[in-house]
Amino acid sequence: MAIIDGKKISAKTREQIAVDTQKLLEETGIRPGLAVIIVGDDPASHVYVKNKKKGCEQVGFYSEEYALPEQTSQEELMQLLDRLNADPKIHGILVQLPLPRHLDEKAVIERILPSKDVDAFHAVNVGKIMIGNYDFLPCTPAGVMELIHSTGISVSGKECVVIGRSNIVGKPMAMLLLHENGTVTICHSRTQNLAEVTRRADILVSAVGRAKFVTADMVKPGAVVIDVGMNRDENGKLCGDVDFAAVEPIASYITPVPGGVGPMTITMLLKNTLTSAQKAAKGE
Numbered sequence: 001m002a003i004i005d006g007k008k009i010s011a012k013t014r015e016q017i018a019v020d021t022q023k024l025l026e027e028t029g030i031r032p033g034l035a036v037i038i039v040g041d042d043p044a045s046h047v048y049v050k051n052k053k054k055g056c057e058q059v060g061f062y063s064e065e066y067a068l069p070e071q072t073s074q075e076e077l078m079q080l081l082d083r084l085n086a087d088p089k090i091h092g093i094l095v096q097l098p099l100p101r102h103l104d105e106k107a108v109i110e111r112i113l114p115s116k117d118v119d120a121f122h123a124v125n126v127g128k129i130m131i132g133n134y135d136f137l138p139c140t141p142a143g144v145m146e147l148i149h150s151t152g153i154s155v156s157g158k159e160c161v162v163i164g165r166s167n168i169v170g171k172p173m174a175m176l177l178l179h180e181n182g183t184v185t186i187c188h189s190r191t192q193n194l195a196e197v198t199r200r201a202d203i204l205v206s207a208v209g210r211a212k213f214v215t216a217d218m219v220k221p222g223a224v225v226i227d228v229g230m231n232r233d234e235n236g237k238l239c240g241d242v243d244f245a246a247v248e249p250i251a252s253y254i255t256p257v258p259g260g261v262g263p264m265t266i267t268m269l270l271k272n273t274l275t276s277a278q279k280a281a282k283g284e
């Protein structure tokens, strides 16, 4: 019924980040700095990176962008990470995923200093999230939580169903819902009777990567439906995982694609970078 406006919520949060950035700069002389690395020429990844750069400019961050050729070697990438790890102007390092197949994604993530890992992908940060004592929240799940909070609906005690179990979205998403006392189920490609499980959800989060995967029969009337998908439909138009036209009339709240989760993800990245700079200012 009601559409959650991710762009609007995101703009409001970015205004606050810009204010806090200016304050940090005036009080300590430190300007938050983000380095974004992209390897190869996947068009979708380049769109994300462009939006990240735009976000940095909006809030007054310093930013560096490294667009490296497809043939970049593991060693070259590792050397760049070592240099950025040691650079005091840089508080956040993001390596856009997926990487070309010849590169070892796990080793790359583990090379980033946990204190500069603003994606919260490093095992140290993942572990901290698991025990509920963290500096950074993973950007997409954190953005989803903000969108859920914007509805005024409390997660506590609710049936929450997450479709997808990736390290980037599904697993940390489930953990954040659990932190807020949701009763959480994670579904995936081997789940039996998927529609039966998703129909129990008061809060349904889909992170599958398939257009029109979530159909009306999978949604409980009145549910909050959050669509993390970023797909192309049969006409090449950007769309989420949810069959929006069919599900929107039965959901209490729903996020559109584009204009839902996407803008929030980048906002959370900016928030993590600010947090990292604030910690650096305190010598932490």
Ligand code: GUN
Binding pocket: 094, 095, 096, 097, 098, 119, 139, 140, 168, 265
């Ligand atoms: N690729 C898709 N989403 C993300 C993200 O949140 N961070 C990075 N680094 N790569 C991604």
